[in-house]
Amino acid sequence: MATTTTGRTRPAVAPSPTYRSQPGGEASGFAARVSLGRMFAPVPSEFLLIASTALILTGFGLVMVLSATMATAVAKGDSPFEVVMKQAAFAIIGVPLMFLASRLPLTFWKKIAWPALVGATLFQLLVFVPGLGVTNDGNQNWIQIAGFQAQPSEFLKLTLALWLGYVLYRKQTLLGLWRHVFIPVVPVGALVIGTVMAGHDLGTAMILMVILLGCLFFSGVKLRLFVIPLLLVVGAAAVFAVTSPNRMARIMSFLDTDSLSCYDTSCYQPLHGVWGLANGGVFGLGLGNSREKYGWLPAQSNDYIFAILGEELGLIGCLVVLLLFTLFAVGAFHVIRKTRDPFVRIVAGGITVWVVGQALLNIAVVLRLAPVLGVPLPFMSQGGTSLLSVLLACGVLLSFARTLPQRGVPAQGVRQVGAAAGTDRGR
Template identity: 70%
Template sequence: MASTTHNRTTPPTTPPDGASRGPLAARISLGKVFTPVPSEFVLISSAALLLTAFGLVMVLSATSATSTAAGLGPFDTLVKQAVFATIGIPLMFVLSRFPVSFWKKIAWPVLIGATFLQLLVFVPGIGIENDGNRNWISIAGQQAQPSEFLKLTLALWLGLVLFRKRSLLTKWQHVFIPVVPVGGLVIATVMAGGDLGTTMILVLILLAALFFSGVKLRLFIIPLLAAVATVAVLAIRSPNRMARIMSFLDPNCIADYLETCYQPLHGVWSLASGGIFGLGLGNSREKYAWLPAAAHDYIFAIVGEELGLIGCIVALGLFALFAVGAFHVVRKTDDAFVRIAAGAITVWIVGQALINIGVVLRVFPVLGVPLPFMSQGGTALLSVLMACGVLLSFARTLPVKTPAVAAI
């Protein structure tokens, strides 16, 4: 009888199913959302958001006048770019929640899918040719550049393949198979369209993946020679590319001013006219149809003209902030797949930014490579933001340093 009384008066230790467990489960789920993230996550995401916002402002400034002159609204180009930013930024944070195992599983399928999209540029009625390059598609009135997605998918695929063969990479056979045949085939789909700039970035991604996989430097000789030979063949076969290279080698570039020298010279003049503080946001003169591709490949020239040296330093500082966070992920991770894929993605984005700025400064010939985050182009912006989502996913795997609490 005493035992029965005790059971009636003692409260249950486990709450019954219902309302009492609901709030606890909700608090646990909410706690997972607000779990502390490594500093690398903050650096990468902050730099990506600031560069995207910076780019939207500069795209508006570079296109408002020409859009109005063409009979469109001054915000027409900005709205189109902002749509991709509105899609890409949430998608970046959604992708950051996926585990590393997910990226390993989809590496092969997404590469195949992106290659199939790239092959559509050669389908009559779908593929679009522009300035001698056949690297765009148009479906239901919407244009896209499939090769931008090849950059991310190739980095993931290289990370998976080299991760699986990491114990065999001391032998050249395992280094080059299947990396060179498959990677070469993917790059060839872009080369066939005549896009030398994107081809160079894809080769850069491949070389970066080999480097971060720990392959011996002597094994880089063949890929480097193949890359140089490819660029040389593409340049020789195209009179337009040879003319651009020759104009780059001419320090004055006056003899052919109205042709291949026109854009490089106006890009330099745009930067030079900005001085230290710039002409003021929206006050560019070169954007009034003087500088071709002002909102595309030469957006950095408009930054220098309107915001001056200070604006250029801010842009470079944001890219440096991104690079620090991304390379910290490469350095701190213990997962070979994360190191290789993150290294390839980082070299792609930072390297492409340096190449674009180098073209504006006439350090390199005109290559047609956009400035990541900032140049006009929805596909390019979306692919870079997705790549940042992958980097953020990798950053979440790093240990979080919590401040020590002093004992009382």
């Protein structure tokens, strides 16, 4: 209360509603204004780099899917745009979801880690339900409902990275002890990967193993503890390969120096992939002018789309795609390097080794530097589920990029700025 010259008392001036404090000491009004302002605030360069490369690769992929499928579609009497329109539908859904996911806070990704992994695992188990599961080339890793086909294991990649990030983040102070590194990471990871291997999909299982190793590496686990899971992963992959005659045939054909001896069997597709790249030369035959897509290359729009790219756009087109994946990796690794949150570092590391590692593995298969494993080229191969999962993973990376400390602004800017404003008013 203040006293006037007449001796009366009058109430003190009420504080502005904008600066009214909460019991916790934060200025809710000011924090809300800052939060709304962030919608129009400049985004970090990492955000722009990841988002732009993802969009360009997705658009590039739609063009190549159209080029790779239109000839066979016309030969069947279908519309030349039938396949690409299905792929475009997933892109139309996935791109907005990517930017929607980029607006979600870290607390959301931490809370959803366990439910997402459980849900994705149950979704994967649907491939074993009679009438729903679909077998393709010996792999039972798809489901089909009312004419709609999906590959549930693609969502396991993102949810496993989120779950590993959350568990290892909660155990940061205990990762020097082997039992805390192995439990529950190894049992749960083995269960998740086992659901994929039960459908005989070694390629996807290997990508999940790489994600597990990547998350362990970026969690800061000591090298002596990291080597043991690495050996377990290598041993498991070797056992899965040896116990399958089909996989062993592909591995032996890769090691065979006389590839023409197995031309009619396991070498057919790898040889035509290399011949497609050779036909392209430096400048390519021109967009739409591939010869291998006319029934010579069976997987021309999914696992071997890089061969069609090289044939039509040549070495220059291949280098452009490699450059785009390099820029994506640079943006993602900047998020890993700059973040102060272990959860962000671990999950971003797992997503990065998944997307970049899968791209390199797919290209290595096309170049005959690795045996055929059946993994698609991220963003570009035909497959709506694969495209949707990769775009959602990019949305998670973009969400993480928003939390990076900027010049003159601390990390987690909204809450800290609001708290600082409340502190200043109390002085």
